[in-house]
Amino acid sequence: MNIYKQIEAEIQAASYIVITAHKSADGDSIGSSLGLLHFIEKLGKKVIICHPDKAPDFLYWLDTTNILLMEENPEEVTTTIKKADLIFCLDYNAISRVGPEMQVLLEEATGKKIMIDHHLNPEEFPAITLSETTASSTSQLIVDLIEHSGHLDMLDEKIGTPLYLGILTDTGSFRFNSVKPRTHEVLAKILRAGVEHHLIHEKLNDNNTESRLRLQGYAMSEKLEVLYDYNVAIISLSKEELAKYNYKKGDTDSLANLVLSIKGMKAAIVFTERDGIMKISFRSKGAENPVNLLAKEHFNGGGHANASGGMSDLTVTETLEKLKGLIPEYFQK
Secondary structure (H helix, E strand, O other), rough: OHHHHHHHHHHHOOOOOEEEEEEOOOOHHHHHHHHHHHHHHHHHOOOOEEEEEOHHEEEEEOOOOOOOEOOOOOHHHHHHHHOOEEEEOOOOHHHHHHHHHHHHHHHHOOEEEEEEEEEOOOOOOOOOOOOOOOOOHHHHHHHHHHHHHHOOOOOOHHHHHOOOOOHHHHOOOOOOOOOOHHHHHHHHHHHHOOOHHHHHHHHHHHHOOHHHHHHHHHHHHHEEEEEEEOOOOEEOHHHHHHHOOOOOOOOOOOOHHHHHHOOOOOEEEEEEEEOOOOEEEEEEEHHHHHOOHHHHOOOEEEEOOEEEEEEEEOOOOHHHHHHHHHHHHOOOO
């Protein structure tokens, strides 16, 4: 039995299924969760999603009715996870990625755990692991699950729309080197299922608020620092600056890619002061300019070679100086 049929067998045998994903929800964690949920529902099984926190507002054109949030309903999420006899762990390779509150719940949960993920170095906490680090996204792996378990005929617009969104966002609109021929083969299957890709692009990109654009304009005009000796650019934003522009979750998500579009840039680093810590986004171009080691070795983070995250408990100024001091170690002149 291949792993896809094994996972389908676990779904069919389960009485109550829960889907989890990492903290700081993004397009792939939302997309893979909803795509898997709609697929499991088509198989006739009861399933619900439990996420640590809310996704950015620009993703809420999707139907998120079946998503419970730990930050809003901790008691209901606790009861739900304890009740589950099958728990999917989507888009994370380490149980700590769900945040401390949900981590305790998952560690104590008796339900069988299945990981479906594409990040490097998966931990060995689940009973079943579907880890494919060459895949563009976890959403792509959900399409693989649907296809290789023998249910490609079930792939429809409802299942495919969030999966297309997940692939779209996790590949930077298909610009990252994680995009392979298989990625486009999967996209073709999604489009044949009736997904209207142009509407997804519109809903994702054409819903800026005035405050979001003003914050991004301020960041680019006033806070951008370009280290031309290394072709690395950094933007730092304090909690006061975010508040001035009525910051909402997700408002700075595109900044790193925007900075990386500067001609000749090797890497872009954007960090913002939130919840008492600096949350850092690392982006880079090419195999010769990885950022995951910088994130892992100095900022308690990690991720993909060209797209990683991290954090710092230093001040804005201290974090900025630390980053500048590390740039020569990780990037050549």
